[in-house]
Amino acid sequence: MQLDEKPFLAIEPESQHPSALAAISLACVLLVAIKGNALLQYWQQTHHIFLELGNLPTASQLIPGSQTFAHWQQDFNRWGDERAERMLVAGQLLLAGDKALPKPQVVMAPTKCPEVATPKATAPTCPAPATNEKPTAEPSKTSVPVVANINIAPSEKKEAKTVDTTESPSTTDDPAFVMPEATPEALAAANAPIALQTGDRILLVGDSLMQGVAPHLITALKRNYNVESMDISRHSTGLTYPAFFDWPATVKAAFELENYQVVIVFLGANDPWDMTLQGKYVRYGSERWREVYSARVKQIIQTTAEHNARLIWLGAPPMGREDLLGKEPLLNEIYATESARYPLFARFVATAPSLSTDGSTFTKFLELPERGSVMVRTDDGVHFTTQGQKLLAKLTLAQFTHAAPSTEQPPVPPMAEPGVIPAEPKPTASPAPVEPTPPAQQPNPAISQR
Amino acid sequence: MHYLSPEFALIFVGFLWLYWWAGSAYGVRAQNHLLLGASYLFYCSFDWRFALLLINFSLVILLLAQAIRTPDGTRRRWPVIAGVAIALLNLGIFKYYNFFREEAMALLSPIFTGASLPVLELVLPVGISFYTFQGIAYLVSVGRGEYKAATLPDGLLHLSFFPTLLAGPICRPNELLAQIESPSQRAIVAPEWAILLVISALIKKVWLAAWLAEEWANPVFSNPESYHALELVGGLMAYAWQLFFDFSGYTDVVTALALLLGFNLPVNFRQPYLATNLSDFWKRWHITLSRWIRDYVYIPLGGNRGNWGLTQLNLVIAMTLSGFWHGASITFVVWGLWHGIGLVFQNLWHKVSEWRLPAVIGQIITFIFVCLGWLLFRAEDWDSVSAFVKGFGEWDIVPSLNWLGLLLAMVVFFTLARHAQAIMDKSALALRKLPWWGQSFCLLVCALAIMELAPAGMPGFIYFGF
Numbered sequence: 007m008q009l010d011e012k013p014f015l016a017i018e019p020e021s022q023h024p025s026a027l028a029a030i031s032l033a034c035v036l037l038v039a040i041k042g043n044a045l046l047q048y049w050q051q052t053h054h055i056f057l058e059l060g061n062l063p064t065a066s067q068l069i070p071g072s073q074t075f076a077h078w079q080q081d082f083n084r085w086g087d088e089r090a091e092r093m094l095v096a097g098q099l100l101l102a103g104d105k106a107l108p109k110p111q112v113v114m115a116p117t118k119c120p121e122v123a124t125p126k127a128t129a130p131t132c133p134a135p136a137t138n139e140k141p142t143a144e145p146s147k148t149s150v151p152v153v154a155n156i157n158i159a160p161s162e163k164k165e166a167k168t169v170d171t172t173e174s175p176s177t178t179d180d181p182a183f184v185m186p187e188a189t190p191e192a193l194a195a196a197n198a199p200i201a202l203q204t205g206d207r208i209l210l211v212g213d214s215l216m217q218g219v220a221p222h223l224i225t226a227l228k229r230n231y232n233v234e235s236m237d238i239s240r241h242s243t244g245l246t247y248p249a250f251f252d253w254p255a256t257v258k259a260a261f262e263l264e265n266y267q268v269v270i271v272f273l274g275a276n277d278p279w280d281m282t283l284q285g286k287y288v289r290y291g292s293e294r295w296r297e298v299y300s301a302r303v304k305q306i307i308q309t310t311a312e313h314n315a316r317l318i319w320l321g322a323p324p325m326g327r328e329d330l331l332g333k334e335p336l337l338n339e340i341y342a343t344e345s346a347r348y349p350l351f352a353r354f355v356a357t358a359p360s361l362s363t364d365g366s367t368f369t370k371f372l373e374l375p376e377r378g379s380v381m382v383r384t385d386d387g388v389h390f391t392t393q394g395q396k397l398l399a400k401l402t403l404a405q406f407t408h409a410a411p412s413t414e415q416p417p418v419p420p421m422a423e424p425g426v427i428p429a430e431p432k433p434t435a436s437p438a439p440v441e442p443t444p445p446a447q448q449p450n451p452a453i454s455q456r
Numbered sequence: 457m458h459y460l461s462p463e464f465a466l467i468f469v470g471f472l473w474l475y476w477w478a479g480s481a482y483g484v485r486a487q488n489h490l491l492l493g494a495s496y497l498f499y500c501s502f503d504w505r506f507a508l509l510l511i512n513f514s515l516v517i518l519l520l521a522q523a524i525r526t527p528d529g530t531r532r533r534w535p536v537i538a539g540v541a542i543a544l545l546n547l548g549i550f551k552y553y554n555f556f557r558e559e560a561m562a563l564l565s566p567i568f569t570g571a572s573l574p575v576l577e578l579v580l581p582v583g584i585s586f587y588t589f590q591g592i593a594y595l596v597s598v599g600r601g602e603y604k605a606a607t608l609p610d611g612l613l614h615l616s617f618f619p620t621l622l623a624g625p626i627c628r629p630n631e632l633l634a635q636i637e638s639p640s641q642r643a644i645v646a647p648e649w650a651i652l653l654v655i656s657a658l659i660k661k662v663w664l665a666a667w668l669a670e671e672w673a674n675p676v677f678s679n680p681e682s683y684h685a686l687e688l689v690g691g692l693m694a695y696a697w698q699l700f701f702d703f704s705g706y707t708d709v710v711t712a713l714a715l716l717l718g719f720n721l722p723v724n725f726r727q728p729y730l731a732t733n734l735s736d737f738w739k740r741w742h743i744t745l746s747r748w749i750r751d752y753v754y755i756p757l758g759g760n761r762g763n764w765g766l767t768q769l770n771l772v773i774a775m776t777l778s779g780f781w782h783g784a785s786i787t788f789v790v791w792g793l794w795h796g797i798g799l800v801f802q803n804l805w806h807k808v809s810e811w812r813l814p815a816v817i818g819q820i821i822t823f824i825f826v827c828l829g830w831l832l833f834r835a836e837d838w839d840s841v842s843a844f845v846k847g848f849g850e851w852d853i854v855p856s857l858n859w860l861g862l863l864l865a866m867v868v869f870f871t872l873a874r875h876a877q878a879i880m881d882k883s884a885l886a887l888r889k890l891p892w893w894g895q896s897f898c899l900l901v902c903a904l905a906i907m908e909l910a911p912a913g914m915p916g917f918i919y920f921g922f
Contacts, residue, residue: 021643023476025892026650026716027469032896034469037903038462044907045462053463079908093860101684102854221678225843228681237678381554385579392836 274322326387642718
């Protein structure tokens with residue numbers, strides 16, 4: 007718009023501010039009335055205010071035809087997704103040709119079902135013989151390298167299920183889940199570096215802290231272990247306000263879409279705040295708060311355990327922002343305690359020693375060997391500079407090692423410098439903690455892109 | 457507080473009622489006092505120390521400007537020199553100290569073993585680059601006799617006017633200060649433009665920029681090794697448009713805010729990706745910064761008053777400094793240099809040949825050149841740049857992003873850009889014919905639709921970091 011060519015003040019001296027103000031004010035009032043709950047959640051999550059208010063009655067429920075509109079929206083979204091899926095497949099075929107097509111699968115006789123490779127949930131019966139021997143170009147069968155910052159919202163779960171019929175049934179919340187016995191051998195194996203092999207998949211979960219570290223981690227894991235990572239981290243999220251974003255449900259939904267061998271969680275920056283539970287105000291640090299927060303941490307760990315995956319919970323770093331000062335130790339205590347309940351699956355890794363001169367307080371500049379004093383934290387007192395992100399990627403990378411070579415496996419690529427300092431060599435450990443990991447399902451790129 | 461955040465919207469609407477009531481009851485002066493108070497409160501919402509720094513900076517600049525004119529009517533030079541030096545020192549300490557510290561230590565370490573410069577844990581105050589440049593423009597204008605020194609309240613408001621405080625547009629004194637000083641009653645004479653610009657900002661920033669970032673730019677830039685070369689090309693183009701939507705969306709919303717307060721801000725963007733050559737691009741992209749660099753760097757360096765070679769050197773220096781203004785990083789410096797060298801090549805062509813590329817070819821080449829520049833702009837370090845460039849040779853990976861969809865989006869963006877002005881004019885005309893409640897309904901429906909379409913979350917404006 008060429009405003010400088012429009013002499014507003016010269017042409018019409020009469021001000022229209024009453025009508026302009028009325029128009030804008032009415033729009034704002036209606037917007038608050040319709041989107042009241044969404045706004046409330048946004049303010050609770052970002053500014054930690056209005057926590058005492060529960061759900062607001064919204065005018066949207068009173069608008070006639072709002073259900074119809076919701077159906078239209080769903081239909082429109084579905085239509086858009088279908089077009090996007092088709093375009094994706096067409097794009098893959100155009101660029102990669104036959105490589106974009108899945109390899110035909112051999113129909114296995116039921117008697118040859120490999121018992122050891124059967125996931126726990128499907129153990130009682132062998133899976134039905136595969137019927138998808140035809141080399142179709144369905145997106146669910148194509149190979150995807152890495153999709154960063156995707157959205158696997160829990161609400162998409164139902165739709166995803168209708169596309170991918172090969173997934174195993176969900177076992178989260180399965181009361182029948184029994185923790186395997188933690189024998190000394192199993193514990194020793196679980197405490198050793200986690201063995202990765204080519205083709206393994208890693209799920210990265212967290213808030214903006216993870217969003218900074220994830221790119222370095224993805225590249226390093228890909229180069230050093232030839233594994234694929236899925237970054238579903240999302241800024242401004244955490245475990246305190248599930249109405250705003252529900253991580254336990256999202257992790258569960260992610261496992262229902264695809265299998266992962268490892269989950270890495272890094273969050274907490276948005277969490278040390280009061281909660282409201284059924285209209286009651288729960289103070290940060292109170293017994294009730296700990297109980298509820300621990301349960302949410304546990305849900306994520308249990309989902310991981312039920313899928314025989316390993317979990318690395320990175321501790322919240324020391325915070326420099328005034329309103330967060332000294333709050334992260336409680337979070338870390340909960341993460342460590344809950345991880346210790348699942349010793350065969352989960353491990354807590356404290357980040358403070360790598361980010362602080364004394365191992366506990368916020369430090370903006372660190373003395374690093376060969377680099378001298380470098381800035382590792384940003385001005386906001388929460389996030390990391392590139393150097394800080396690389397330090398954390400290195401710390402995480404040190405939790406892994408190569409799986410013992412197998413005759414059937416392709417040769418492991420040599421360790422490469424991934425932009426982070428390579429992890430210290432660790433002794434080789436057993437690839438799986440207790441049970442053999444089920445074969446990884448091929449991801450569904452069409453779904454993953456949402 | 458974010459300009460497009462719900463809390464800002466609600467507080468701003470409340471403020472508007474107070475502001476216009478004060479205008480009708482007590483006049484323009486009262487409105488200015490309200491604006492000054494609101495501007496500092498707004499800045500305090502980020503950090504009260506930022507406001508303290510701003511008031512110190514403003515007072516120094518304004519007092520020096522007062523000292524320029526002598527009683528006999530001549531003008532002193534020293535206040536201008538001192539003011540510019542103080543402004544640049546202030547900016548240098550807060551924005552560039554750690555950059556120079558690390559570079560200086562790297563240079564010193566071979567000579568003085570164990571050399572170390574003190575660490576200053578400084579926080580970069582948001583908007584400092586913008587108000588510094590606006591302050592320099594004011595001081596130099598007064599020093600040149602183009603504008604008279606402002607009174608203290610008007611000068612303070614000129615440097616803290618909240619719609620332009622965080623990321624411009626960088627106003628000349630005759631644009632913003634003249635409106636602040638004007639005794640005539642303020643008026644909103646085209647409310648439909650304000651509403652239209654808010655809708656445009658929501659579409660650009662909350663929907664399109666966020667969508668491009670989430671679906672394309674962020675994945676591709678965070679892990680370029682995992683993508684097909686064409687996906688990297690797509691990601692780079694997506695980032696180019698994301699940047700445009702982000703910053704021009706910001707400009708739209710602050711222009712709308714200013715219109716609702718009875719002010720008219722200078723234009724900052726004119727469809728830059730339709731530029732047919734590089735100099736055309738810089739007349740369309742971040743126009744207020746380009747003209748600042750021209751007026752206060754390029755022309756004082758000598759501009760085109762010397763021979764051809766010297767003119768090109770001045771151009772390269774000005775563009776490199778422009779790059780450095782964007783951030784204390786070597787990649788920003790090289791980005792400025794990239795554009796400077798590009799302009800020199802373009803000028804060389806124009807000097808040796810009369811032949812000009814057809815407009816469409818010129819647009820394509822300019823867009824490719826600018827996109828490659830954005831790679832430097834986005835990259836955090838050289839490793840990221842080299843990883844991305846290396847990825848252009850990767851043709852064996854099965855693509856995982858919907859590149860055909862992006863291609864379609866690109867076609868739509870370029871087509872809309874060609875007709876953007878006409879679309880805006882016609883929309884404004886249609887909106888003007890509606891009663892106030894009709895305009896309100898349009899704004900509401902658009903806002904609701906964008907909230908449904910946009911990815912979750914409220915990402916910050918990219919240019920707030922500069």
